[in-house]
Amino acid sequence: MLNLARPDVLSRLQRGVSEVFPHNPDAKKSDENLWQWVQEINRPLRVKLGIDPTGAEVHLGHSIVLRKLRAFQDAGHTAVLIMGNFTAQIGDPTGKSEVRPQLSAEQVAANVASYLDQVRPILDFATPGRLEICYNATWLESLNLSKIGQLLATMTVGQMLAKEGFAERYHQGQPVYLHEFLYPLMQGYDSVAIQSDLELGGTDQKFNIAVGRDLQRHFQLPPQFGLLMPILPGTDGVQKMSKSLGNYVGLGEDAISMYSKLEKVPDAVIDQYFELLTNLPLEQLPADPRQKQKLLAKEVVTQYHGEEIAHQTQAELEAIVLSGVSQNSELIPEFSLGAISLPVKFFYILGLTPICTNSSEARRQIQGGGVRLDGEKITNVDWQIQAIEDLLGKVVQVGKKKFIRFTP
Amino acid sequence: MLNLARPDVLSRLQRGVSEVFPHNPDAKKSDENLWQWVQEINRPLRVKLGIDPTGAEVHLGHSIVLRKLRAFQDAGHTAVLIMGNFTAQIGDPTGKSEVRPQLSAEQVAANVASYLDQVRPILDFATPGRLEICYNATWLESLNLSKIGQLLATMTVGQMLAKEGFAERYHQGQPVYLHEFLYPLMQGYDSVAIQSDLELGGTDQKFNIAVGRDLQRHFQLPPQFGLLMPILPGTDGVQKMSKSLGNYVGLGEDAISMYSKLEKVPDAVIDQYFELLTNLPLEQLPADPRQKQKLLAKEVVTQYHGEEIAHQTQAELEAIVLSGVSQNSELIPEFSLGAISLPVKFFYILGLTPICTNSSEARRQIQGGGVRLDGEKITNVDWQIQAIEDLLGKVVQVGKKKFIRFTP
Numbered sequence: 061m062l063n064l065a066r067p068d069v070l071s072r073l074q075r076g077v078s079e080v081f082p083h084n085p086d087a088k089k090s091d092e093n094l095w096q097w098v099q100e101i102n103r104p105l106r107v108k109l110g111i112d113p114t115g116a117e118v119h120l121g122h123s124i125v126l127r128k129l130r131a132f133q134d135a136g137h138t139a140v141l142i143m144g145n146f147t148a149q150i151g152d153p154t155g156k157s158e159v160r161p162q163l164s165a166e167q168v169a170a171n172v173a174s175y176l177d178q179v180r181p182i183l184d185f186a187t188p189g190r191l192e193i194c195y196n197a198t199w200l201e202s203l204n205l206s207k208i209g210q211l212l213a214t215m216t217v218g219q220m221l222a223k224e225g226f227a228e229r230y231h232q233g234q235p236v237y238l239h240e241f242l243y244p245l246m247q248g249y250d251s252v253a254i255q256s257d258l259e260l261g262g263t264d265q266k267f268n269i270a271v272g273r274d275l276q277r278h279f280q281l282p283p284q285f286g287l288l289m290p291i292l293p294g295t296d297g298v299q300k301m302s303k304s305l306g307n308y309v310g311l312g313e314d315a316i317s318m319y320s321k322l323e324k325v326p327d328a329v330i331d332q333y334f335e336l337l338t339n340l341p342l343e344q345l346p347a348d349p350r351q352k353q354k355l356l357a358k359e360v361v362t363q364y365h366g367e368e369i370a371h372q373t374q375a376e377l378e379a380i381v382l383s384g385v386s387q388n389s390e391l392i393p394e395f396s397l398g399a400i401s402l403p404v405k406f407f408y409i410l411g412l413t414p415i416c417t418n419s420s421e422a423r424r425q426i427q428g429g430g431v432r433l434d435g436e437k438i439t440n441v442d443w444q445i446q447a448i449e450d451l452l453g454k455v456v457q458v459g460k461k462k463f464i465r466f467t468p
Numbered sequence: 469m470l471n472l473a474r475p476d477v478l479s480r481l482q483r484g485v486s487e488v489f490p491h492n493p494d495a496k497k498s499d500e501n502l503w504q505w506v507q508e509i510n511r512p513l514r515v516k517l518g519i520d521p522t523g524a525e526v527h528l529g530h531s532i533v534l535r536k537l538r539a540f541q542d543a544g545h546t547a548v549l550i551m552g553n554f555t556a557q558i559g560d561p562t563g564k565s566e567v568r569p570q571l572s573a574e575q576v577a578a579n580v581a582s583y584l585d586q587v588r589p590i591l592d593f594a595t596p597g598r599l600e601i602c603y604n605a606t607w608l609e610s611l612n613l614s615k616i617g618q619l620l621a622t623m624t625v626g627q628m629l630a631k632e633g634f635a636e637r638y639h640q641g642q643p644v645y646l647h648e649f650l651y652p653l654m655q656g657y658d659s660v661a662i663q664s665d666l667e668l669g670g671t672d673q674k675f676n677i678a679v680g681r682d683l684q685r686h687f688q689l690p691p692q693f694g695l696l697m698p699i700l701p702g703t704d705g706v707q708k709m710s711k712s713l714g715n716y717v718g719l720g721e722d723a724i725s726m727y728s729k730l731e732k733v734p735d736a737v738i739d740q741y742f743e744l745l746t747n748l749p750l751e752q753l754p755a756d757p758r759q760k761q762k763l764l765a766k767e768v769v770t771q772y773h774g775e776e777i778a779h780q781t782q783a784e785l786e787a788i789v790l791s792g793v794s795q796n797s798e799l800i801p802e803f804s805l806g807a808i809s810l811p812v813k814f815f816y817i818l819g820l821t822p823i824c825t826n827s828s829e830a831r832r833q834i835q836g837g838g839v840r841l842d843g844e845k846i847t848n849v850d851w852q853i854q855a856i857e858d859l860l861g862k863v864v865q866v867g868k869k870k871f872i873r874f875t876p
Contacts, residue, residue, distance in 0.1 A: 235624040
């Protein structure tokens with residue numbers, strides 16, 4: 061069942077890993093050396109990944125640990141996805157945290173569905189025994205004060221305040237609320253509940269994964285390994301990829317948008333993108349920077365949209381750059397006019413489409429001469445749309461590479 | 469119903485109080501001035517006192533808040549005794565704390581019974597509406613993680629670490645375990661559950677009582693007042709009264725033992741004893757220090773054993789000092805020989821009685837010539853008791869004032 065006899069399987073598991081802990085490369089005991097254990101063990105490992113179903117769009121930064129999880133699935137192990145539905149429902153009771161809003165059960169269910177939809181291209185949902193999806197309310201909801209006291213008793217204030225994030229805030233005199241100490245413990249208790257052998261996470265998860273080890277020991281279970289992956293820089297090549305910084309590529313983006321973002325990834329970070337987001341052999345990458353960018357873009361688009369669309373997208377976008385808009389491309393995303401009450405000014409409609417952030421930007425783009433309809437520049441900012449037929453089937457273009465086709 | 473029209477009632481409530489908070493003596497609003505509120509309100513206040521049923525012997529140090537609670541009962545208010553049975557049953561999960569052993573439900577029930585037995589002379593158990601006895605497991609047992617998260621979210625790490633006890637330990641690098649933060653919150657939540665108007669405690673309870681105020685506000689209840697009583701110095705006049713320091717007077721002690729400890733209370737603290745342990749007018753105490761000690765001893769013994777026995781005890785002990793042991797006194801405590809297997813050396817039996825701490829001390833006392841049987845000094849340390857008749861009905865005396873009569 062396990063595929064680890066093949067050397068490429070192990071090297072795929074190890075690719076791009078930032079840290080494994082505990083790690084004693086000389087250890088005879090496989091409980092201190094994950095790679096040795098992985099090669100010796102004759103049962104599937106339970107590989108945990110915790111998900112906050114807060115409804116955030118999943119992007120390539122998140123895909124790194126998911127791709128690693130897939131590598132473990134392909135090697136015959138069991139991915140255990142833990143949906144933090146309990147954590148999301150209690151949220152942050154102070155209401156002060158933007159990252160922890162309190163969500164209703166319905167919102168959480170919708171977010172989970174949307175999450176699974178977005179990560180479907182990455183994980184193996186089909187092979188029996190390769191994926192478990194759990195909800196942490198199952199075990200957290202029934203914890204009582206006595207059990208919670210036990211969890212809290214495994215840690216000291218000093219240990220908790222040593223955690224990145226808490227330490228700085230505490231020493232700068234910013235409030236650290238006591239319930240915040242529960243989150244690492246809840247995540248750690250998830251490892252107890254599912255009897256995790258290995259937990260994956262970004263490098264910012266080391267503390268929480270270590271808490272999981274402590275709690276497993278407390279409950280007489282063998283402690284899990286931790287496997288940390290690097291944090292992906294955004295398409296600006298500078299800051300961590302994040303939706304709020306606008307330097308991200310969402311897994312659900314259409315092929316054109318994904319391709320055009322990725323073909324601009326800066327030289328400084330492109331090797332890291334190849335290592336973390338593809339399985340291509342790093343020593344065989346093209347030397348020419350432009351070729352490298354196109355290869356990255358095509359490879360990643362292939363993962364999410366398939367090879368044919370990736371090929372078509374690349375061809376389309378190269379043609380556009382050479383000859384302007386190709387109105388007949390089936391790849392141009394569509395925007396339905398159905399919900400819009402007419403008459404209304406054109407810039408207002410443009411502001412509602414995904415290619416402009418809002419109607420002010422739409423006005424500015426028209427004023428700057430950057431907006432074309434079926435290839436003709438729009439000059440009248442106040443152009444009023446009287447009937448849906450004025451736009452139906454036409455392609456509007458903003459700047460060089462953003463297109464939308466209007467549909468009924 | 470409320471007796472506050474009488475000025476002596478208010479002055480008894482105020483007697484010996486160390487601090488009331490919040491306290492704004494000029495406040496028109498009675499929620500900032502307890503004494504004004506107490507005089508205006510036309511319903512009984514709910515006056516909370518929390519009890520740890522850990523099985524510790526109740527002593528005069530503990531009696532101070534209980535006596536204050538009685539004063540509130542006598543003024544028409546409701547004493548709400550909260551038995552911390554939940555807290556005692558979870559104990560300290562680390563097992564590191566000697567003051568918080570984990571107790572079984574049966575042990576807790578036995579401790580509660582013994583506690584109530586000991587405090588029976590102090591509180592009014594009889595008048596309807598004057599006493600409620602609650603068990604905090606009633607509301608704490610059913611708290612789930614979500615609610616506990618809410619409780620924790622009302623406080624910051626900085627606030628908790630400012631608490632006496634935590635602050636020193638944390639800054640000295642000693643571990644403060646996270647579950648320790650639960651105790652003040654549990655005590656505080658008790659105030660929410662019983663809708664306390666006023667909580668009594670020693671001066672070391674200010675933090676916990678303030679947490680109760682915070683939690684009541686969080687749950688949209690009017691916050692309780694705190695009333696703090698001083699900590700009683702022990703009979704050594706130096707350290708806090710405590711069983712482990714041996715400077716205590718237990719509420720369950722026999723009259724002779726109680727009297728002889730109290731008639732030696734040092735001058736430096738005797739006024740405080742009168743203020744906190746009696747209702748006698750302080751300005752009418754005798755000037756002579758010896759008379760003052762005797763008055764204190766007789767007054768306190770009266771509270772726990774009644775006036776007749778107090779009178780008899782005083783007479784007995786004065787007679788003993790004048791003329792040696794009075795064997796016929798009915799006040800000499802008894803010690804049953806029933807459980808002892810003979811033959812055995814006398815010092816071994818003596819070590820089992822309450823007048824010697826152990827058999828080594830018994831040996832030493834005999835060697836030092838401090839032990840008499842029916843008035844005759846015992847000189848043979850190795851004296852072997854062959855038959856129960858050697859001791860039956862006789863009075864053994866250790867030092868000047870410790871007596872035991874042997875019974876079958």
